[in-house]
Amino acid sequence: MKILVLVKNVPEVAEAELEIDQGALDLEDLEMVVNEWDNYAVEEAVRITEASGGEVHLMTLGNEDDEDVLRRGLAMGAHAASHLCDEAFDGSDPATLARVIAAAVKDGGYDLILTGVQSADLGQASTGVLLAQELGLPHATMAIALEPGAGEVVVTRELENNTSEKVALPLPALVTVQSGINQPRYVSIMGIRKVRKMTIEQIEADDLGLAEESLGAAASMVDSQSLALPPMGEGAQMLEGGLDSVCDQAAAILREKGGLA
Amino acid sequence: MSGVLVIAEHRQGALREATLECLGAALALGGEATTLLLADAPDALAGEITGRTHGLKLYAHPDLAAFNPELYLPVVMDAVKALQPSLVLMPHSSQGMDLAPALAGRLGLPLVTDCTGLSWNDGALSVQRAVYGGKAMQELALKPAATVVATLQAGAYQAAPAGAAETASESVTLTELAPRHARRFLEYLAGVVEDVDIAEADILVSVGRGIGGPDNIPQAQALADALGATLSCSRPVADAGWLPKSRQVGTSGKTVRPKIYLALGISGAFQHQAGMKNSGTIIAVNSDPRAPIFQVAHYGIVADLFEVLPKLSERFGG
Numbered sequence: 001m002k003i004l005v006l007v008k009n010v011p012e013v014a015e016a017e018l019e020i021d022q023g024a025l026d027l028e029d030l031e032m033v034v035n036e037w038d039n040y041a042v043e044e045a046v047r048i049t050e051a052s053g054g055e056v057h058l059m060t061l062g063n064e065d066d067e068d069v070l071r072r073g074l075a076m077g078a079h080a081a082s083h084l085c086d087e088a089f090d091g092s093d094p095a096t097l098a099r100v101i102a103a104a105v106k107d108g109g110y111d112l113i114l115t116g117v118q119s120a121d122l123g124q125a126s127t128g129v130l131l132a133q134e135l136g137l138p139h140a141t142m143a144i145a146l147e148p149g150a151g152e153v154v155v156t157r158e159l160e161n162n163t164s165e166k167v168a169l170p171l172p173a174l175v176t177v178q179s180g181i182n183q184p185r186y187v188s189i190m191g192i193r194k195v196r197k198m199t200i201e202q203i204e205a206d207d208l209g210l211a212e213e214s215l216g217a218a219a220s221m222v223d224s225q226s227l228a229l230p231p232m233g234e235g236a237q238m239l240e241g242g243l244d245s246v247c248d249q250a251a252a253i254l255r256e257k258g259g260l261a
Numbered sequence: 262m263s264g265v266l267v268i269a270e271h272r273q274g275a276l277r278e279a280t281l282e283c284l285g286a287a288l289a290l291g292g293e294a295t296t297l298l299l300a301d302a303p304d305a306l307a308g309e310i311t312g313r314t315h316g317l318k319l320y321a322h323p324d325l326a327a328f329n330p331e332l333y334l335p336v337v338m339d340a341v342k343a344l345q346p347s348l349v350l351m352p353h354s355s356q357g358m359d360l361a362p363a364l365a366g367r368l369g370l371p372l373v374t375d376c377t378g379l380s381w382n383d384g385a386l387s388v389q390r391a392v393y394g395g396k397a398m399q400e401l402a403l404k405p406a407a408t409v410v411a412t413l414q415a416g417a418y419q420a421a422p423a424g425a426a427e428t429a430s431e432s433v434t435l436t437e438l439a440p441r442h443a444r445r446f447l448e449y450l451a452g453v454v455e456d457v458d459i460a461e462a463d464i465l466v467s468v469g470r471g472i473g474g475p476d477n478i479p480q481a482q483a484l485a486d487a488l489g490a491t492l493s494c495s496r497p498v499a500d501a502g503w504l505p506k507s508r509q510v511g512t513s514g515k516t517v518r519p520k521i522y523l524a525l526g527i528s529g530a531f532q533h534q535a536g537m538k539n540s541g542t543i544i545a546v547n548s549d550p551r552a553p554i555f556q557v558a559h560y561g562i563v564a565d566l567f568e569v570l571p572k573l574s575e576r577f578g579g
C-alpha cells in the first residue's frame with residue numbers, strides 16, 4: 001500500500017508564556033514540535049507498511065525550519081518526504097492549502113492519505129477533509145482504528161460519549177487520525193541523524209503551476225484577524241503564600257467542600 | 262433566504278442537544294432559521310426541534326438511520342442551492358467535522374469551525390474561536406460571502422428555548438440517495454467496560470500530561486487514597502496508557518460532576534473542560550499561571566504538582 005501522511009510543525013504552547021505580535025502568535029521563543037495528531041498518523045502508516053508492505057510518503061507545508069518534522073517522520077520509518085515551501089503560501093486559508101496540497105499529490109498514486117484530526121495550533125480540523133474533496137476521494141474523520149483490506153479500509157470512528165462506529169471506505173481514501181490510535185514509537189537523536197542524508201523533495205508554487213494571486217492572503221476567505229490572550233485574574237481565586245501555606249489552604253477547602261475529616 | 266440553515270444531528274434514535282444550541286445561535290443571529298433533519302423516521306425526532314426553528318424540512322429514507330456524509334451531502338447541497346442561506350450551521354462534533362468541510366469543499370464555500378461566537382458585521386461574518394489549546398482567542402472578520410459554512414463549539418450558545426419560533430414543517434420522502442462515494446456505515450460500538458465509574462465519585466483527583474509518565478501515577482494514587490477519592494485523567498494520559506480509557510474526563514470520555522475536582526497538570530483544553538466544568542468545587546494545580554484550567558477552576562495553585570502532591574497527602578495522613 002502506498003500511503004501519504006500530511007504532517008505539520010506546531011508551537012509547543014502548554015507550558016509556554018504566549019506573546020502576541022501584530023495580531024499573531026510570536027513564535028520567537030517557542031519550540032516547534034510535530035503536531036500530536038500527525039505523530040499518531042505517521043506511526044499508523046508505518047505500522048501498516050511494516051505489516052503488509054508498501055511505502056509511506058510524508059508531506060508538510062511550512063517554512064524552511066519545518067523540515068525537521070519530515071526528518072522526524074523519516075526516522076520513524078517513512079520512506080520519502082516532500083516539503084511544500086514558498087512565501088506565496090503564507091496567509092493561506094485551509095481551502096487554499098487543500099488546493100496546493102492537492103496539486104502536489106494528485107498524481108502520486110496513493111492508496112491512503114492520512115492526516116491528524118486537527119492541528120494543535122488553530123484546531124480547525126478542516127484541511128484533511130477539504131483535501132479529500134479536491135482529490136475527489138471518500139473520507140472519514142476521527143479514526144481510532146484502521147483495518148486496511150482489499151480495495152477498502154474499515155475505519156473505527158470515535159464519536160461522543162464513549163461510543164464509536166465502524167465505517168467502510170473504498171480505496172483510495174483520506175482518513176483523519178485521532179490521538180490514542182496507537183503508541184507512537186520513540187524518536188531518538190541518533191535516529192534522526194541516520195536519516196540526515198535522505199533527500200527531501202522541495203516543491204514551490206511554480207512547480208505546481210499555481211498563480212500567486214490564487215494563494216495566500218489575497219485568496220483567503222479572511223479579511224482580517226486578531227488574537228488576544230484571556231484577561232488575567234478572571235476565574236479562579238488563586239491561593240497565595242509559600243508552599244506549606246498554599247497546601248494548608250487547599251487542605252482546608254478539601255475538608256470543607258468534600259466533607260472530609 | 263438570508264437566514265441560517267441548521268443541519269440536525271441525531272444518534273441511535275435520539276436528537277443531539279448540540280442541534281438545539283445551533284438553533285440558539287441561529288435565533289441569536291436573527292432572521293429565519295431553517296432546519297434539515299435527515300433520518301430513517303424523522304417525525305419521531307422532530308418534536309424537540311419544533312417550536313425552535315422557523316422552517317423544518319424532514320427527509321426520510323431507511324438508510325439515513327445512521328450518519329453518513331455521502332448520503333447527507335447531496336441533500337444538503339441541494340437545500341443550500343435552493344435556499345441560499347447566509348450561514349449553514351452545525352455542531353463541531355464527530356459528525357460536523359466529517360460533514361462541514363466536505364460541504365464547504367464541494368460547494369466552494371468559506372468554512373469556519375469550532376466557533377464560540379458568531380455575529381454579522383455589515384453583511385460579513387465575524388467569528389470568535391479558541392486557539393492554541395485555549396490559551397488564546399482568535400477573532401476572524403470574513404470577507405463578504407453569499408453563504409458561509411460554520412461549526413459551533415458545544416456549550417458556546419444556550420439551546421433555543423421551546424416556543425422561540427413558530428415552525429412550518431415539510432416532509433420529503435427520498436426515493437433515491439445519490440452518494441458520490443460508497444462509504445458504508447457498519448455498526449456502532451459501545452465504550453469499554455469500566456473498572457470504576459468516575460462519574461459516581463464524590464472526589465476526583467485528576468491528572469494530565471503534567472504527571473509526566475506512568476511512574477508518577479502512584480504518587481497521585483496515594484493522594485487519592487488519602488482523600489478517599491478516585492483517580493481520573495485527561496486524554497493524553499489515557500492515550501499513552503498510563504491510566505485506562507474509562508478514567509478519561511471530557512467530550513470523548515466521561516462527563517463528571519463530583520463535589521471536588523482536583524486537576525493536577527491539566528491545561529484545561531475545551532474538550533477537557535466540557536467534561537468537568539460543572540463540578541462542585543474545582544481546584545487546579547498548574548505551573549503555568551496562564552493555563553486555561555484557571556478560567557473554570559474555583560481555586561488555583563500555581564506550583565509544581567510534584568511539590569504539592571506529597572504535602573497534600575501528608576495533610577490527610579497519607
Ligand SMILES: Cc1cc2nc3c(=O)[nH]c(=O)nc-3n(C[C@H](O)[C@H](O)[C@H](O)COP(=O)(O)OP(=O)(O)OC[C@H]3O[C@@H](n4cnc5c(N)ncnc54)[C@H](O)[C@@H]3O)c2cc1C
Nearest residue numbers: 469470471495496511512513514526527528533548565566
Ligand atoms: C475531537 C477531540 C476530542 C478530545 N477529547 C478530549 C477529552 O475527552 N478529554 C481530554 O482531556 N482531552 C480531549 N481532547 C484533547 C484536548 O484537546 C487536549 O489536547 C488535552 O485535554 C490536553 O491534555 P492535558 O491538559 O493533560 O495536556 P497539556 O495540554 O499538554 O497540558 C499539560 C499541563 O500540565 C502543566 N504541567 C506540566 N508539568 C507540570 C508540573 N510539574 N506541575 C504542574 N503543572 C504542570 C502544563 O503547564 C500544562 O498546562 C480532545 C481533542 C479532540 C481533537
